[in-house]
Amino acid sequence: MDTDILISGGGIAGLTAAAAFGTAGYRVICVDPATPAEADQRSTAFLQPAIGVLDAAGLWDDLRPHAAPLQVMQIVDSGRSGAAPRTTARFDAVDISDHPFGWNIPNQTLRQVMAARVADLPTVTHITGTATDRLMTRQSEAKVTLTDGTRIRARLVIAADGRDSPMRPAAGIGTRTTRFGQRALVFTVTHPIPHDNISTEVHRSGGPFTLVPLPDRGGQPCSAVVWMEAGPTAERLRALPQAEFEAAITDRSAGLLGALTLASPIGSFPIIAQMADRMGAERLVLMAEAAHVLPPIGAQGLNTSLADLAALLDLADPATLGDAAMIEAYHRRRHADAKARMMGVGLLNRASMTGLPPLQDLRATLLAQMHGIAPLRRSLMRMGLGVR
Known part of the structure; x- marks a missing residue:
C-alpha cells in the first residue's frame, strides 16, 4: 500500500493533521489504535492561532x-x-x-466531527483498531508495518502517536523526561x-x-x-x-x-514534561505529544501541537515532501519554541x-x-x- 503521508496516531492532533493534509490534496493514511466506541471525557481548548489550522482543514465551521x-x-x-x-x-x-x-470543545465531539471530515475526504484512509509497529527508512521513502501485518510505503511519516510513541524509538530519537x-x-x-x-x-x-x-x-x-x-x-x-x-x-x-x-x-x-531530542529523522517527523509533553496549564499542550502542524503545512511541497531539507527545516522551526514553552509551563507548575x-x-x-x-x-x- 502506497501513500504520500502516513500518520501514526488518530487522536485530536493526528486527525487534524489527516484532515489538513487531505484537504491540501495529499494522499494520507491515518493509523488509529483506538476504536470509534472509545470515549474521552476530556475537553480541548483551542487558542486563537489554532483556529486558522482548523479552518484550513475544513473543520472549524462544524466545530464552532x-x-x-x-x-x-x-x-x-x-x-x-x-x-x-x-x-x-x-x-x-x-x-x-x-x-x-x-x-x-469536548473531545468526544472533536473526534466525531474530525472522523466525519476525514471520511468525506477522498484522498484520506482512516484505519482504526490497529497501530504502527515497525519502521524502516531510506533516502527516498519510509516503510511502516502495522500491528496487523499490513505494510505501507510513504514519502513522509508523521508520528502523532503520543508520549509513548512507537515510531519515535523506531527512528532512533531519544527523549528527556521530567x-x-x-x-x-x-x-x-x-x-x-x-x-x-x-x-x-x-x-x-x-x-x-x-x-x-x-x-x-x-x-x-x-x-x-x-x-x-x-x-x-x-x-x-x-x-x-x-x-x-x-x-x-x-x-x-x-x-x-x-x-x-x-x-x-x-x-x-x-x-510529566518530556522533550524529544530532535523533531525528526529520515523520512519522519514528530508532532504533538510524540515530540513534546507539557503539563496541562494555560492550554499550551495541544496548541503547541497545532503550531507543529502549521509549520509542517507551510513546509510541505509535493516535489520535496519528506526530504532531508524539509525535516531539518521543521526541526529548526519547532524544537526551540516547543522546548521554551515546556520549560515555562514547568516553572509555572512548580510555583503552583x-x-x-x-x-x-x-x-x-x-x-x-x-x-x-x-x-x-x-x-x-x-x-x-x-x-x-
Whole structure:
C-alpha cells in the first residue's frame, strides 16, 4: 500500500493533521489504535492561532457550534482550604483582540466531527483498531508495518502517536523526561453560577485546579475540570464517594461557581514534561505529544501541537515532501519554541505546587504585579497565545 503521508496516531492532533493534509490534496493514511466506541471525557481548548489550522482543514465551521468561547483567563490564588481568594488576576482578551482567547470543545465531539471530515475526504484512509509497529527508512521513502501485518510505503511519516510513541524509538530519537510526582484528575461538572466564558485556574498547593467553560448541559452551566495534585493525594480523592468528592472539588474551587456537581466519570493521568531530542529523522517527523509533553496549564499542550502542524503545512511541497531539507527545516522551526514553552509551563507548575506559606505569599505578590502593570499584562497575554 502506497501513500504520500502516513500518520501514526488518530487522536485530536493526528486527525487534524489527516484532515489538513487531505484537504491540501495529499494522499494520507491515518493509523488509529483506538476504536470509534472509545470515549474521552476530556475537553480541548483551542487558542486563537489554532483556529486558522482548523479552518484550513475544513473543520472549524462544524466545530464552532459546539465550542464555548474563552473570553477571560482568570488566575486565583487561594492560600489554604476554606479561605477566601487572596489574589485574583483577570486577563480579558478584549485588551489585545476582537476575538476570545480561544474556544473549548469536548473531545468526544472533536473526534466525531474530525472522523466525519476525514471520511468525506477522498484522498484520506482512516484505519482504526490497529497501530504502527515497525519502521524502516531510506533516502527516498519510509516503510511502516502495522500491528496487523499490513505494510505501507510513504514519502513522509508523521508520528502523532503520543508520549509513548512507537515510531519515535523506531527512528532512533531519544527523549528527556521530567516527572513532577503529580496526577491530573479530569472530569466535567455542572454548577449553579454561570461561568460567563471565564476560564479559571485556582492555585493553592499540589498544582492548579482549572475550570474551563463548556456549553450548557441539561440547561445548567457546565465546565471541564483539570485538577493537578500529588499522585497519592489524587488517587485518594478519586476513590472518594461522590458526595465527598463533590464537597472536595467545591472547596478546592474556592466556591467561585457555587456547589459543583460531578457530571462525568473521573479520568486520571500522570503529569510529566518530556522533550524529544530532535523533531525528526529520515523520512519522519514528530508532532504533538510524540515530540513534546507539557503539563496541562494555560492550554499550551495541544496548541503547541497545532503550531507543529502549521509549520509542517507551510513546509510541505509535493516535489520535496519528506526530504532531508524539509525535516531539518521543521526541526529548526519547532524544537526551540516547543522546548521554551515546556520549560515555562514547568516553572509555572512548580510555583503552583508549593504549600509553603512564604512561597505562597511570594506567588500571590508576583501574580498581582504581573496583572497590575498593563503593558506587562498585555505582553503576557500575547505570549500565552503564541503571537507577538
